[in-house]
Amino acid sequence: MKLPLIIIMCFSLRAVAQQPYTASFIAKLGTDTVIVETYNMMHDHLYGKAFLRYPEDRIGVFNFHFHPDGSIQHYSMSYMKPDSSYVTSSGTEGMICENDTCTWFAGWAGLESEYVNKRAVRHIDFIGGWTPTLSLVEWNCMRLMHSGKQNLPITLVNDYIGTRDVSLTKGNNDTLIFGGPFLEYAKIKATNEGRIMSYDGIGTPWNYIVSKHAPIDVDEAAKRMSKTHKIGIPSPQAQVHFSFGKDTIRLRYGRPFKRGRVIFGGIVPYDSIWRTGANDPTEIDLPFDIQFGQTIVPKGKYSIYSIPRKGAWTLIFNTDLQQWPTDPNRSKDLALIPMKWRIPRQQTDQFTIDIEVLNDGGVIKFTWDQTEAFAPFRIVKR
Structure with missing residues (x-):
C-alpha cells in the first residue's frame, strides 16, 4: 500500500x-x-x-x-x-x-x-x-x-x-x-x-x-x-434494501460525490484496495447463499471492499465488520470475485451501489462517474 x-x-x-x-x-x-x-x-x-x-x-x-x-x-x-x-x-x-x-x-x-x-x-x-x-x-x-x-x-x-x-x-x-x-x-x-x-x-x-x-x-x-451552499456530510450514509421474494438483501454504505475530481485513477487509485464507499465499512447482509461463478458466499453479514483496475475489478467479501476500512484486515477475506467493467449510459455524480433483481439471482453494480463495475450472481437454494 x-x-x-x-x-x-x-x-x-x-x-x-x-x-x-x-x-x-x-x-x-x-x-x-x-x-x-x-x-x-x-x-x-x-x-x-x-x-x-x-x-x-x-x-x-x-x-x-x-x-x-x-x-x-x-x-x-x-x-x-x-x-x-x-x-x-x-x-x-x-x-x-x-x-x-x-x-x-x-x-x-x-x-x-x-x-x-x-x-x-x-x-x-x-x-x-x-x-x-x-x-x-x-x-x-x-x-x-x-x-x-x-x-x-x-x-x-x-x-x-x-x-x-x-x-x-x-x-x-x-x-x-x-x-x-x-x-x-x-x-x-x-x-x-x-x-x-x-x-x-x-x-x-x-x-x-x-x-x-x-x-x-x-x-x-x-x-x-457560510452564506453560500452548505457542504454538510461529504459522503452521506445510505441504507438500501433489495427484495427477493420474501427475503431482503440489506446494504449500508457511504456515498461520496464527484465534486469535479478525477475518480478512478485519481482519488480512487487503480490496483489498490478501496473501501468501496466512504466513512464506516460498507456492509452487506445476505439472507441466503449466493454464487458468483464457482464461488459460493454463505448467508451472513460481510464488509465489502474492491480493487478497481482498468478493464476489470475485484469484489471482496470480508468477515471483519469492525476494522477501519482504509486499513482492512486482509486475513479476513472470505471471497474474491471478478467483476466486469463498462461505461454506463449516463455519468453518475454520487457513488451508487445497486443490485438488479433477476429470477434466480441478480447483478451487483458499483457505479460512479463514467465507470460501472458489475458481477452477476445466482441464489443457492437449500
Whole structure:
C-alpha cells in the first residue's frame, strides 16, 4: 500500500520556532473549499482558527502546547458559530498527555457531564478526524528535520477509531514519507525553511488540495462563505434494501460525490484496495447463499471492499465488520470475485451501489462517474 510522500527541503527547527510565524492554508475537496485555516507558531505553541465546512459550518479555535520532544502535551479545540466566533456552536474537545496516559475530553450540547476517554499511550503526535489541523502537519515535518534522524514514529489519535502508528521518514531526493496503511500517501512542497507551500492529498482519506497563503481573516471568511451552499456530510450514509421474494438483501454504505475530481485513477487509485464507499465499512447482509461463478458466499453479514483496475475489478467479501476500512484486515477475506467493467449510459455524480433483481439471482453494480463495475450472481437454494 502506498504511503504519504512529502517533498520538502531541510531547515532548522530551532531557528524558525523561536520566531513568531503566521500564515494560512486553504483546503479544497474537489471544487469545494472545505477549510480556511490561519495559524500562529512560536516556541512550543501552535494556535489559531479554522473555518470548517463539514459536517457543518463552524469555526474551530485550536491551541497546541508541545512537550520538549515535540509531541502533544495539551490540545484544545472549541467549535464556534461561523457568523459569531465568540458564540459556542457544538461544544469543545481536547486532550492532555502526561505520565504515559493521554486523556481525551469533550463537552457537547446534550451531554449531562463531560466525556472522558483515557488512552495508555506514551505520546500523541497527530490528531485525526473530519478535518485535520493542517499546520500540525508542518509541525511534525519540522520535528523530523530538526532531529537529524531518518525516521520519526508518529502516533495518530482519533477518538472514534482509536490510535494508529504511522511514521515520517526521510526518502530520496529531499523527500519525506509520511503515514502508513491508514493514511495512504500525500505530497507536500515546502520552502527551504520547511514551510509548506502546497499539499496534494489525492488518494488519501483527506482528499484535499491545499495551498499556502498570507494570513487570512478567518472570521470574515466564515461570515461570507457560510452564506453560500452548505457542504454538510461529504459522503452521506445510505441504507438500501433489495427484495427477493420474501427475503431482503440489506446494504449500508457511504456515498461520496464527484465534486469535479478525477475518480478512478485519481482519488480512487487503480490496483489498490478501496473501501468501496466512504466513512464506516460498507456492509452487506445476505439472507441466503449466493454464487458468483464457482464461488459460493454463505448467508451472513460481510464488509465489502474492491480493487478497481482498468478493464476489470475485484469484489471482496470480508468477515471483519469492525476494522477501519482504509486499513482492512486482509486475513479476513472470505471471497474474491471478478467483476466486469463498462461505461454506463449516463455519468453518475454520487457513488451508487445497486443490485438488479433477476429470477434466480441478480447483478451487483458499483457505479460512479463514467465507470460501472458489475458481477452477476445466482441464489443457492437449500
